[in-house]
Amino acid sequence: MVAEARDGHALLAEAIDTLDIGLVLYGPNDTLVFCNKAFKEFYPGSGRILTVGRSRADILRDMIAAGIMPPPSDDLASVMGKALGCQAGDWPLVEQRLSDGRLMLPTAKRTPSGGLVFVDVDVTQTRRREMALLEAKEKAEQASRIKAEFLSNMTHELRTPLNAILGFSEMIMREMSGPLGDPRYRDYADHIHESGCYLLSIINDILDMSKFNAGRVELREQKVDLAQAIDSAIRMTQERARAGRLALSVRLPPGVPPLLADERQIVQMVLNLISNAIKFTPPDGRIDIEGALTAEGGYCLSVSDTGIGIAAEDIPTALEPFGQVDSSISRHHVGTGLGLPLVKSMIEAHGGTLEIASQPAKGTRISLTFPPARVLHAA
Missing domain, CATH: 3.30.565.10 (Histidine kinase-like ATPase, C-terminal domain)
Structure with missing residues (x-):
C-alpha cells in the first residue's frame, strides 16, 4: 500500500509537471509543498528560490528582490503585508508581463485543509487574438466612417449638376424661350426631368442614410x-x-x-x-x-x-x-x-x-x- 501510494504520488506529480499552467501549492503552515516545472519556466531563475519547505513570505521577498516578479508600486513592507494578510480571492492579482513578453493571469484559492494554491495561466495568445479582433473591428468602423463621410461630402457635388439638369429640362418642357420645333422634344424633356427627379431622390436617400449611419443627423425640433x-x-x-x-x-x-x-x-x-x-x-x-x-x-x-x-x-x-x-x-x-x-x-x-x-x-x-x-x- 505504501508502495502504491508512493507510485500514485509520483504519477500525480509527473502529470502536474507536464501541465502548461504554472501551479504552486503551500501547506496550512504557509510553506511551499510543491511547485511544478511550468511555473519555474515562467519565472526564469526562480528554481533556487522555490524550494520545498520555505515560507511564502521568504519566497515572495526573494522573488521581488531578484527582479523575477514585477517590482512593487508601493513600499515592500506594505506589499508584503497585503499579500500575506489577505484571504484567498482578495489578492489584487492582475495580469503580469514576463521578461520574454508573455502575459500571465494568476489566480489563488484555499484548499479545504487550509493550504493555498496559486495557478498561473499563459494568456498571451488569447490576448493577441483579442487585440487582432479589436484592431479588425476598429478598421471596419473606420472604413464605415470614411464611407459615410464620403457620401455626406458628396452632397454638393452630386446635387448641383442634377439641379441644373432638372432646371433646364423644366425650361424646355414649359417652352419658356419659345415653342419647340418638334413635339418629340417635349417628350424628351419629360424623360430627362423624370429621370433627373428619380436620380435626385436616390441620391437624397443615400445621403440621408449615410448621415444617420455616421451619427451626423440633428433633429430640428x-x-x-x-x-x-x-x-x-x-x-x-x-x-x-x-x-x-x-x-x-x-x-x-x-x-x-x-x-x-x-x-x-x-x-x-x-x-x-x-x-x-x-x-x-x-x-x-x-x-x-x-x-x-x-x-x-x-x-x-x-x-x-x-x-x-x-x-x-x-x-x-x-x-x-x-x-x-x-x-x-x-x-x-x-x-x-x-x-x-x-x-x-x-x-x-x-x-x-x-x-x-x-x-x-x-x-x-x-x-x-x-x-x-x-x-x-x-x-
Whole structure:
C-alpha cells in the first residue's frame, strides 16, 4: 500500500509537471509543498528560490528582490503585508508581463485543509487574438466612417449638376424661350426631368442614410401639425395613387395633437410609407392612413395597404439598407431599398419605434409610434 501510494504520488506529480499552467501549492503552515516545472519556466531563475519547505513570505521577498516578479508600486513592507494578510480571492492579482513578453493571469484559492494554491495561466495568445479582433473591428468602423463621410461630402457635388439638369429640362418642357420645333422634344424633356427627379431622390436617400449611419443627423425640433404633415405627403402622392387606381383615405380622430419633432422628417416618413404602399399594391387596392393616442400617452400613426405583403422571414431584410425582398411584383418596380430603413432611422431618432404587420397577398400595416414626450397636448 505504501508502495502504491508512493507510485500514485509520483504519477500525480509527473502529470502536474507536464501541465502548461504554472501551479504552486503551500501547506496550512504557509510553506511551499510543491511547485511544478511550468511555473519555474515562467519565472526564469526562480528554481533556487522555490524550494520545498520555505515560507511564502521568504519566497515572495526573494522573488521581488531578484527582479523575477514585477517590482512593487508601493513600499515592500506594505506589499508584503497585503499579500500575506489577505484571504484567498482578495489578492489584487492582475495580469503580469514576463521578461520574454508573455502575459500571465494568476489566480489563488484555499484548499479545504487550509493550504493555498496559486495557478498561473499563459494568456498571451488569447490576448493577441483579442487585440487582432479589436484592431479588425476598429478598421471596419473606420472604413464605415470614411464611407459615410464620403457620401455626406458628396452632397454638393452630386446635387448641383442634377439641379441644373432638372432646371433646364423644366425650361424646355414649359417652352419658356419659345415653342419647340418638334413635339418629340417635349417628350424628351419629360424623360430627362423624370429621370433627373428619380436620380435626385436616390441620391437624397443615400445621403440621408449615410448621415444617420455616421451619427451626423440633428433633429430640428419644432411644433409640428401632424395632420398638415400627412396632408402634404398625400398631395405629393395622390396622383400616383390615382394612376394606379388605388383608393387613398385618411382616418384621424378629431383633435390630432401636435408633435415636438423635425417637420421635414415627419413628412418624409409618411411620404415614404405611402410611396411604398402605392408601389406594392395592385390596381383597385386601397391605402389607409390612421392615427390614435396610445395608452401610455404617445401617438401611433399607421399606413396599411391591401398589397402583396411581406413574409415574416423577409421583414428583417426589408428593414436593412439596400434590402430588396424578392417577389414577382417588386421586381417590376425600381428602388434602392432605402425607404423603410430611412423611416426606421428617423422614427428611432425621435425616440419612437417602427412595427410591421404583414401577410403575403393580404397586405401590410406599418406603424410609427412616437413616445409621450413628443406629444404636445393643449394647455
